[in-house]
Amino acid sequence: MDTKEKISCFSIKRWQKWAIAIKVMPIVAIVAVLKYLSHILGFEVMELNALFTSLIGGTIFLIGFLISGVLSDYKESEKLPSDVAASLRTFYDDAYTISKAKNSQTALKFIEFQKSLITSLLDWFYKKERTRVMLKKISSMNEFFIDMDKEGVQPGYISKLKNEQNSLRKMLLRIDTIRDTSFIGSAYAIVETMRFLIIAGLLIIKIDPFYSSLFFTLLVTFLISYMFLLIRDIDDPFDFSVNGESGNEVSLKPIHDFESELKNDL
Numbered sequence: 001m002d003t004k005e006k007i008s009c010f011s012i013k014r015w016q017k018w019a020i021a022i023k024v025m026p027i028v029a030i031v032a033v034l035k036y037l038s039h040i041l042g043f044e045v046m047e048l049n050a051l052f053t054s055l056i057g058g059t060i061f062l063i064g065f066l067i068s069g070v071l072s073d074y075k076e077s078e079k080l081p082s083d084v085a086a087s088l089r090t091f092y093d094d095a096y097t098i099s100k101a102k103n104s105q106t107a108l109k110f111i112e113f114q115k116s117l118i119t120s121l122l123d124w125f126y127k128k129e130r131t132r133v134m135l136k137k138i139s140s141m142n143e144f145f146i147d148m149d150k151e152g153v154q155p156g157y158i159s160k161l162k163n164e165q166n167s168l169r170k171m172l173l174r175i176d177t178i179r180d181t182s183f184i185g186s187a188y189a190i191v192e193t194m195r196f197l198i199i200a201g202l203l204i205i206k207i208d209p210f211y212s213s214l215f216f217t218l219l220v221t222f223l224i225s226y227m228f229l230l231i232r233d234i235d236d237p238f239d240f241s242v243n244g245e246s247g248n249e250v251s252l253k254p255i256h257d258f259e260s261e262l263k264n265d266l
Helices: 003-041 050-102 105-125 131-139 141-150 155-180 185-204 210-234 253-265
Strands: none
Touching: 003 185, 003 210, 050 105, 050 155, 050 185, 050 210, 050 253, 105 131, 105 141, 105 253, 131 141, 131 155, 141 155, 185 210
């Protein structure tokens, strides 16, 4: 990697690190203007009290509940692309072994088939390919297994390939479930409502001096809005069709690496 590529990668990573914070800044700016107008026009009619601070504490608790729930799926999702890549490599290794040991033409065709399979798989991650089409393509491997059996390939090899086929199908279905299922929509609704109420309350609460009031208003707005957007972002770690391979999406690097190796070998 040359100097320009390193600088480019560093810039991308820095942008990814601060992407959510930058998205929150317009909200903070709007709240700052509204707080200033509220102060100038005399709309600060409420005093800070323990009930309001309890409301903020309850919101923080709900945010903690949400983030603990989505993180469990996110940690599992981080492993899935590596598991998929490992499964694809197993297909390739076994097909290569069969082609050399048995001089199997079907095994060579199966290796060629994997090239199109990986392309379709990456398209599927970007939602350019439908799940049912991917499942049908995985099931089409059976034709290769039947031909291998006719060529006299040992049943043990075919059985191993069938098991790997089943594992790949399970992983794709799990990924499809994770990206199509949102974590407790009603919990998002209550947190979003409480975020609005807290920001509205901070706009009409009077704290002297004014600049202290402005500071705490913007700080609480930033923190709650940031955490809410972060949770929404990591709730779908496979949202490549919107964000690409950036932000908080899981890495597809293991699959890209194998795709490059396979193209160089063929």
